[in-house]
Structures are given as C-alpha cells and as structure tokens.
Amino acid sequence: MPSLKAWFYxxxxxxxxxxxxxxxxPLLLTRTGYATPHQxxxxxxxxxxxxxxxxxxxRRAVLSRRRGVMPLKLSAFLAGSFRWxxxxxxxxxxxxxxxxxxxxxxTSRLPTIVxxxxxxxxxxxEVADPRQVLALSHYxxxxxxxxxxxxxxARYRFTGGTAEExxxxxxxxxxxxxxxxxxxxxxxxxxxxxxxxxxxxxxxEDSYAQIERLADLTNGSxxxxxxxxxxxxGELAExxxxxxxxxxxxxxxxxxxxxxxxxxxTVLEHAxxxxxxxxxxxxxxxxxxxxxxxxxxxxxxxxxxxxxGQLHPALDTLENTQIAPLDPTLFYCGGPSLIALAERLGQLxxxxxxxxx
Numbered sequence: 001m002p003s004l005k006a007w008f009y010x011x012x013x014x015x016x017x018x019x020x021x022x023x024x025x026p027l028l029l030t031r032t033g034y035a036t037p038h039q040x041x042x043x044x045x046x047x048x049x050x051x052x053x054x055x056x057x058x059r060r061a062v063l064s065r066r067r068g069v070m071p072l073k074l075s076a077f078l079a080g081s082f083r084w085x086x087x088x089x090x091x092x093x094x095x096x097x098x099x100x101x102x103x104x105x106x107t108s109r110l111p112t113i114v115x116x117x118x119x120x121x122x123x124x125x126e127v128a129d130p131r132q133v134l135a136l137s138h139y140x141x142x143x144x145x146x147x148x149x150x151x152x153x154a155r156y157r158f159t160g161g162t163a164e165e166x167x168x169x170x171x172x173x174x175x176x177x178x179x180x181x182x183x184x185x186x187x188x189x190x191x192x193x194x195x196x197x198x199x200x201x202x203x204x205e206d207s208y209a210q211i212e213r214l215a216d217l218t219n220g221s222x223x224x225x226x227x228x229x230x231x232x233x234g235e236l237a238e239x240x241x242x243x244x245x246x247x248x249x250x251x252x253x254x255x256x257x258x259x260x261x262x263x264x265x266t267v268l269e270h271a272x273x274x275x276x277x278x279x280x281x282x283x284x285x286x287x288x289x290x291x292x293x294x295x296x297x298x299x300x301x302x303x304x305x306x307x308x309g310q311l312h313p314a315l316d317t318l319e320n321t322q323i324a325p326l327d328p329t330l331f332y333c334g335g336p337s338l339i340a341l342a343e344r345l346g347q348l349x350x351x352x353x354x355x356x357x
Contacts, residue, residue, distance in 0.1 A: 036225070087354055111172035116161045119333030120175045120198055122147040123211055127220035134169045135159040147333045163187040173217060188239055200334075203266050204233055207334030225336060232342035233270050239349045240272030247298040247351050248273035251288060253305030253328060259284025264331035267338065271345040273300070290314065300352050302326040324348055 110132050115121045118139035125133060125148065135157040140146040146153055159165045166174060166188065174188055178197045188195050196217060201207040208226050215222035250258055250268065258265050262284060265275075282288070290309035293301065297318050303310050304326045315323050326348075330341040 011127070112170070112219065113173050113175060113218060114159060114166050114169055115175040116166075116172040116180070117175060117177045117198070118145060118147050119200075119335065120177075120214065121153075122333055122337060123214050123225070123335040124175065124218070125152060126225045127215040127222055128218040129209065130155070132218055134168075134171050138159065143329075143348070145329070145332075147329060147335070147337045152220075163191065166193065169192050175214070178207070201263050202261050203263060204229070204270075204334075204338065207263065207338060213333060229338045229342075232339045233267070236267070236271040236342050236345060236349075239269065239346060243272060243349055243352075245272045245274040245348075246300055247275070248296045248300040248302060249275070249288070249293070250302045250304060250326065251293070251310060253307060254287070255289065255305065255307045255309050256285050256287055257282045258331075259286075263334055264341070267331070267341055267345065271349055273302075273345070273348075287348070294318070297321040300324060300348070302348070304328040304331075305355075322352055324351065 025198065052161070095248050110129055112134050113124060113128060113132050114135045115124050115133070116137050118137050121136040121140045124136070135154055136148075136153065136159070138158045138160050140153045140156075143150055143160045159169070161184070163184065172194065174187070174193050174195045176195060176197050178199045180195070180197060185195050185197075198210055198213070201210050207229070208222075211225055212222045216218075248268065250264065250273075251259065259282075260275075268274075290312055293309075294314060294317075300322045301315070301323055326344065330337055330344055
C-alpha cells in the first residue's frame with residue numbers, strides 16, 4: 001500500500017497535470033515546494049487531527065517535508081485543492097488508526113487487579129484476561145502455599161501486599177481476604193484504591209458464588225470453571241453410589257481435624273468419606289492424638305500433615321485401616337482446587353475398594 005505522502009503527491013500531480021497540461025513529478029514538487037509562504041501546509045493540517053494524534057500516538061506518522069515557494073500562478077490554482085487534499089489525508093490517517101484504537105479501548109475498559117490472597121489468585125487467573133492481572137499474592141510463588149501449578153504462577157508478577165507496592169501498580173481493584181488487617185485496608189482506601197474482600201466458602205455452592213462474584217468484578221466469565229468443578233464433583237457422587245460410604249478421618253497438620261461446616265468436609269461427603277459418630281463430635285481444629293486414633297481407628301485415615309504422630313510407625317500396625325496421604329494444598333481453597341481435590345479423592349475411593357489407586 002503506498003504511503004500517505006506518496007498518495008498526496010500523486011493527487012497533486014494529477015491536479016497539476018489536469019490544470020496545466022504538463023506532467024508534474026514528486027521530485028519537481030519537492031524542489032519547487034508545495035505551499036506559498038501564506039498557504040497552510042496540508043501535512044500540518046493532517047498532523048493536527050486530534051483523534052489520531054491522541055488515540056494513536058504510537059502509529060502517528062512522522063512526515064518529513066521541505067518548504068519552498070511555488071509560483072503564484074500555480075498557488076492560485078491549487079488554493080482550493082490543498083484544502084480538499086488535507087481533509088482527505090486526515091480522513092485516511094484516522095481510518096488507518098481507528099481499528100487498533102478500538103481494540104486498545106476495549107482492553108482499557110477491563111479493570112486491572114492486584115490479588116493479596118492465594119485462594120483468590122487461583123480463581124482470578126481462571127476468569128480474568130491475563131492482561132488484567134497486575135500481581136498475585138506472594139503466597140502463590142511458594143508451591144507449599146500456592147493453589148496454582150508452578151508453571152501458571154510463574155507467568156505473573158507477585159506482591160508482598162504492602163501499600164507502597166500495591167499503589168505503585170495502580171490497580172483498579174484490590175482483592176483480599178476478609179481477614180485483611182483493618183489498618184492495611186484503611187490505607188488502601190485512603191489512597192483511593194477499591195478493596196473487595198472474600199470469605200472462606202463453606203460449601204461447593206459458596207465457592208460457585210465466589211467465582212461468579214469475581215468474574216463479575218473482572219468482566220470475565222465463571223461458566224467454564226463452574227462447569228468443570230460441577231463435573232468433577234458429579235463424578236465423585238457417582239463413585240459413592242457404586243462403592244457406598246467409608247468411615248474416614250482427615251488428619252490435618254498439627255493432628256487437627258476439619259469441622260462439619262468446612263468446605264473439605266462437604267467434598268469428602270460427596271465422595272462417600274463419612275465421619276463416625278465419635279468424629280462428628282469433633283469441631284473445627286480439634287486435636288486428635290495418636291493414642292486416640294489407635295484406640296478407635298477408622299477405615300481410612302487421610303494424612304495431610306507431617307506432625308510427629310502422623311509419622312509414627314505405630315500407624316503401620318493398623319491392619320484394617322488404610323493410611324493415605326492427602327496434599328493439604330488441595331483443600332486450602334475452593335475454586336479450581338476443588339477439581340484437583342476431587343481427582344485425588346476419586347483415586348482414593350478406588351483404592352479403598354480394593355482397586356489400584
């Protein structure tokens with residue numbers, strides 16, 4: 001496609017040839033000039049077009065030109081033509097940059113986000129455009145505390161969550177847990193930052209609501225992620241229908257257990273891992289000693305910690321109890337973590353039913 005300046009010269013040449021009967025070349029126009037001292041330069045008129053100069057600064061043409069004095073008999077002939085050519089050139093320049101400007105405008109309408117919570121990190125990268133995510137929490141950098149695969153987490157910047165760090169990123173929205181320090185939240189709000197807080201979901205349905213809310217904040221879509229979680233949980237329910245229930249205890253780090261209203265307990269129930277009558281009396285975070293476990297062992301112990309009792313060789317003496325490890329990062333959060341948790345529990349269901357895990 002010819003350059004804008006070449007197009008301009010072609011048009012001027014055509015006008016001169018029509019008016020004078022002589023062929024005029026761009027070289028001749030350059031040498032003789034194309035404006036009188038009192039005539040506006042059409043390229044200046046084109047460059048002053050406001051929308052192209054402001055909306056497309058990266059694509060704004062740098063047009064070199066040389067001034068000269070054209071014979072007055074030609075300038076009189078071209079006086080009206082230059083105004084038409086300048087307007088046409090400006091129109092073409094605007095048309096050339098209008099499509100990229102539209103794409104940039106559409107992207108700029110999406111809110112930018114900084115997340116300070118690893119559970120929200122995992123949902124955010126699923127529902128938002130990557131260009132919206134200015135930073136994830138520093139927890140997602142460490143595989144021991146992250147709910148993201150390391151390869152996914154490595155694509156993003158991280159923040160320690162200080163007001164100075166977050167302010168420097170200039171996000172539209174800051175995502176945080178409801179447990180965010182009041183002083184930190186107050187500092188963000190004084191700086192004009194919008195803070196959105198999220199609690200810990202207690203059920204799969206609560207997790208769905210959290211995903212939908214975050215998708216609304218980012219102008220993203222929750223449908224795909226929710227559908228994948230729903231499929232994974234549905235497969236667990238089908239396995240429960242086939243294999244029945246199993247008396248199981250989730251033994252977390254520090255030798256504590258999850259309460260009845262914990263999200264992981266809900267997912268365990270979908271898989272048919274039930275709690276004995278004695279276990280149902282245990283609340284969130286209650287301690288279960290090795291001695292108590294050995295005295296009344298369940299059919300399966302899901303070990304999600306490295307405490308002394310959880311590594312004791314006495315566990316190997318339980319003949320009718322299966323001891324199985326469960327990565328705690330699978331149930332720290334809702335969102336996409338539920339898919340990985342369901343897959344692991346599915347493996348354990350086939351294992352406890354006498355099939356290879």
